[in-house]
Amino acid sequence: MFNSPFLAEIGGMTRFAGRFFREGFRPRYEWRELLSQCYVLGYQSLTLVGVTGFIMGLVLTLRLRPTMVQFGAESWIPTMVGLTIIREMAPIITALMVAGKVGSSIGAELSSLRVTEQIDAMEVSGTNPFKYLVVTRMLATTLMVPILNLLATGLGLAAAYLGVNLKGGTSLALFTHNILARLTFGDLLSAVVKTVFFGFAIGLIGCYKGYYATNGTEGVGRAANSAVVMASMMVFILDLLAVQVSNLLGLN
Amino acid sequence: MQPAAAVAPLPATTSAPTAEVVLTVAHVSKSFGTNHVLQDFSLTLHRGENLVVLGRSGSGKSVLIKCIIGLLPIDAGTITVLGQDVATLGHAALDELRTKVGFLFQSNALYDSMTVRENLLFPLRRHWLAARRGQEEELVRQALADVGLPDTLDQMPAELSGGQRKRIALARTLILPPEIILYDEPTTGLDPITAREIDQLIRQVQQKYTTSALIISHDMNCVRLTATRVALLVEGRCYAEGTYEELRQRNDPTIHAFFE
Amino acid sequence: MAAPSASTNIRLGLFVALGLGCLIAALFLIGQKQNLFGSSLNVRADFRNVSGLLTGNNVRLSGITIGTVKSIDILNDSTVRVGMSLNREVQPFIRKNAVASVGTDGLVGNTIINLAAVPAPAPPIEPGDMLRTTTPLALDAMLGTFNVSNKNLVAITGDLRQVTHKLNGSNALWQLLNDQQLAADLRLSLRHAATATAGLQAAARDVQQLAHGLRQGQGPAGYLLTDKEFAGQMRHTTRQLANASDTLAATLASLKKQTETPNGPLHTLLADTALSRQLRQTIGNAERGTAGFSQSMEALQHNFLLRDYFRKQAKKQAQAAGH
Known part of the structure; x- marks a missing residue:
């Protein structure tokens, strides 16, 4: 039990996160690399996340509609769909898509850098590869996932508006009002805060798996795969935690 | 251990009797679990000298130079590079020291996602000296010219041949003028002709930049062409030391096995 | 790892600005709803029972939302003090003698506080004022009465039917x-x-x-x-x-x-x-x-x-x- 690989991995990841906080906020700062990672991990995931968010918003609205009509609660569709998207669906969809796309790419990239000694090469070039590769990526996912989430939320709501208007009509003002009437700061902030943690977890797991990859090219595939699996699971665990914490804080 | 001790004074008298010591490895041990890769290993590198560490594959040669550059921690002993004990250095000091020590990886370790130019600029940007500002392009061209590949500036590493990549990797170590270059099996995986070219390049570079070099190899041609002194690494110890000719004429079967 | 070009920086900037713009717009819209950014007027009222009122619930005057509930504190076993933050623009329309009551927004809606004007002259409300309260018939009590009336109605209509039947047959x-x-x-x-x-x-x-x-x-x-x-x-x-x-x-x-x-x-x-x-x-x-x-x-x-x-x-x- 005490020498299980799972616990060892948890411990290793915790140390890794500790190293991130220890080294990440000391100069020198890799601004250029951070920006370029933000571009790659954030902007280039926008299409994927945006399309997914849009489709989920539309599908959710269309699926919900018959039931709501049955209950005579058609006017509640915007509220229900809106709150679902803002509070739960957009964060989860964004985090899962980013875990799939970015988690695997970080895992594969760092592990291939590791097995081809490029990480060592950076180190002997007098560059701290942890700062240059890991801190920038972890920061990039931590910063970009909330922004991706916000854009996915926006697109999801736009899709929901479209879905509501496909059958029956609701003005944009009423749609907005219906959602805003039930939306509190707590909803929005807990969604944003939780995506910050999602982003951090995705970056942490991807980097950890890639940074300590071994066994040559086989290790690259394994790192990418386990990064995705673990990051996705971590997203759900964090989501569960987020529900509990926001309940405790009275944000729900 | 005994043979090593016997031949130890020889290179000092033959090649550079009064030369300054730039690198000392003293009684270093390194183990991976139960695999004792280095056991009480010692060697000394003098300025302007090309020391080849000869050993069989898996004998811990690469581990040795990774320990020297601080990529791997050592279990016991001391490694002194340019007068500084590597094990005691902090991050900043270690980075500073590494600018003076070039490292040519066995796999070249070129950054695949960057062009040749960016690969060469990378260490320059890391150590951005005011004196070098505005001269980066000039330095890159100079380094590429030194390795004989001036036209590959905007190519990606993947587009280059193995020999070219080795040259670019060498250019990258040269761009921050090093005092010591550590070569990790520079000719492994290259065809014999290209290997000879690289060997010649190593000599040219050593003459032009007046560096000291520690070369890890098991390629006897490489040893013959580049070494001013050879150290034999057997079972984690410095088994023998001397010039190529001296060692070749030994009758010790362990040494002799390398020369056949 | 490629050096970022100007256009990628612009695109990244646009991306970040859009995302943060969404956040700021949403925060502002909610804030407007909760009167967080406008100047507010804080008044209090003591209730006996607040029927599940929560902080953030609306305060209404003549059916118009004019503020939100800021705080709910239990003073003693029979008094709950509710702090309300009202929009300052409505200050002239609320008099010191206005009466606050706890109500619901529709049959299954949120609990709200209704302010009702009293037809008697009084100066406009001021910050920190304590409003009078009434306890309107709670929904369940109302339904209870309704039940009794319903039973009576059933008996009456039964009798009536008997009477008309007799009337027809007599x-x-x-x-x-x-x-x-x-x-x-x-x-x-x-x-x-x-x-x-x-x-x-x-x-x-x-x-x-x-x-x-x-x-x-x-x-x-x-x-x-x-x-x-x-x-x-x-x-x-x-x-x-x-x-x-x-x-x-x-x-x-x-x-x-x-x-x-x-x-x-x-x-x-x-x-x-x-x-x-x-x-x-x-x-x-x-x-x-x-x-x-x-x-x-x-x-x-x-x-x-x-x-x-x-x-x-x-x-x-x-x-x-x-x-």
Whole structure:
């Protein structure tokens, strides 16, 4: 039990996160690399996340509609769909898509850098590869996932508006009002805060798996795969935690 | 251990009797679990000298130079590079020291996602000296010219041949003028002709930049062409030391096995 | 790892700006709803029961949301202090005597606080003021009352149905209402009654005079006092007379009551078919009674003992008329 690989991995990841906080906020700062990672991990995931968010918003609205009509609660569709998207669906969809796309790419990239000694090469070039590769990526996912989430939320709501208007009509003002009437700061902030943690977890797991990859090219595939699996699971665990914490804080 | 001790004074008298010591490895041990890769290993590198560490594959040669550059921690002993004990250095000091020590990886370790130019600029940007500002392009061209590949500036590493990549990797170590270059099996995986070219390049570079070099190899041609002194690494110890000719004429079967 | 170009920086900048713009817009919209960014006016009110009010619930004036609940604190076992943050723009419209009550937004909606104006002059509200409160009928209590009323209504409509059913099935009532003979009888008996009363009056006057003469020792009194048979006859007659007039009076009173208050005995009337028969019988009796009364009066006049007296009276009347 005490020498299980799972616990060892948890411990290793915790140390890794500790190293991130220890080294990440000391100069020198890799601004250029951070920006370029933000571009790659954030902007280039926008299409994927945006399309997914849009489709989920539309599908959710269309699926919900018959039931709501049955209950005579058609006017509640915007509220229900809106709150679902803002509070739960957009964060989860964004985090899962980013875990799939970015988690695997970080895992594969760092592990291939590791097995081809490029990480060592950076180190002997007098560059701290942890700062240059890991801190920038972890920061990039931590910063970009909330922004991706916000854009996915926006697109999801736009899709929901479209879905509501496909059958029956609701003005944009009423749609907005219906959602805003039930939306509190707590909803929005807990969604944003939780995506910050999602982003951090995705970056942490991807980097950890890639940074300590071994066994040559086989290790690259394994790192990418386990990064995705673990990051996705971590997203759900964090989501569960987020529900509990926001309940405790009275944000729900 | 005994043979090593016997031949130890020889290179000092033959090649550079009064030369300054730039690198000392003293009684270093390194183990991976139960695999004792280095056991009480010692060697000394003098300025302007090309020391080849000869050993069989898996004998811990690469581990040795990774320990020297601080990529791997050592279990016991001391490694002194340019007068500084590597094990005691902090991050900043270690980075500073590494600018003076070039490292040519066995796999070249070129950054695949960057062009040749960016690969060469990378260490320059890391150590951005005011004196070098505005001269980066000039330095890159100079380094590429030194390795004989001036036209590959905007190519990606993947587009280059193995020999070219080795040259670019060498250019990258040269761009921050090093005092010591550590070569990790520079000719492994290259065809014999290209290997000879690289060997010649190593000599040219050593003459032009007046560096000291520690070369890890098991390629006897490489040893013959580049070494001013050879150290034999057997079972984690410095088994023998001397010039190529001296060692070749030994009758010790362990040494002799390398020369056949 | 490639060095970022200007265009990628612009795209990244746009991406980040859009995302943060979404966040800021949403925060602002919610903030506007919760009056976080506008200047606010804080007032308080003590309630006995806030029915699940939460911080952030709306405060309404005439159905318009004008603020939110800021704080809910329990002061003691029967007082809950609710702090409200109101939009400053509505300050002139809320008076110090406004009354706050806890209500719900629709049947299953959020709990809200309603402010109601009181039609009495008062200065506008000021920050920190304490509003008066009322406890409106809670929904469950209302539903409880509603339940009782409903049961009553069921009983009433049941009765009503029974009544209409009987009404439809009752021939007596319709006969009663359609019976012209009855009306004619009634009119006739009333006329008889009028005649009888007139006769009764006259008879009473005669008796008075008779008694007067008796006290003075005049007329046939002495004779009368000696004749026992006549006295017995006379007593019998007067008793019958009194009986008849009593019956008549009772019948008339009951008739009058029945005609004047048609609602009162309706139910009995409808339920009891025997009554109409009785009614007709009574009227018949009254008729017969008055006729008998007239006859006895006539007989009295023709009695040989009193004949002289009546004749004298008639003469006196003629003389009086002659004057």
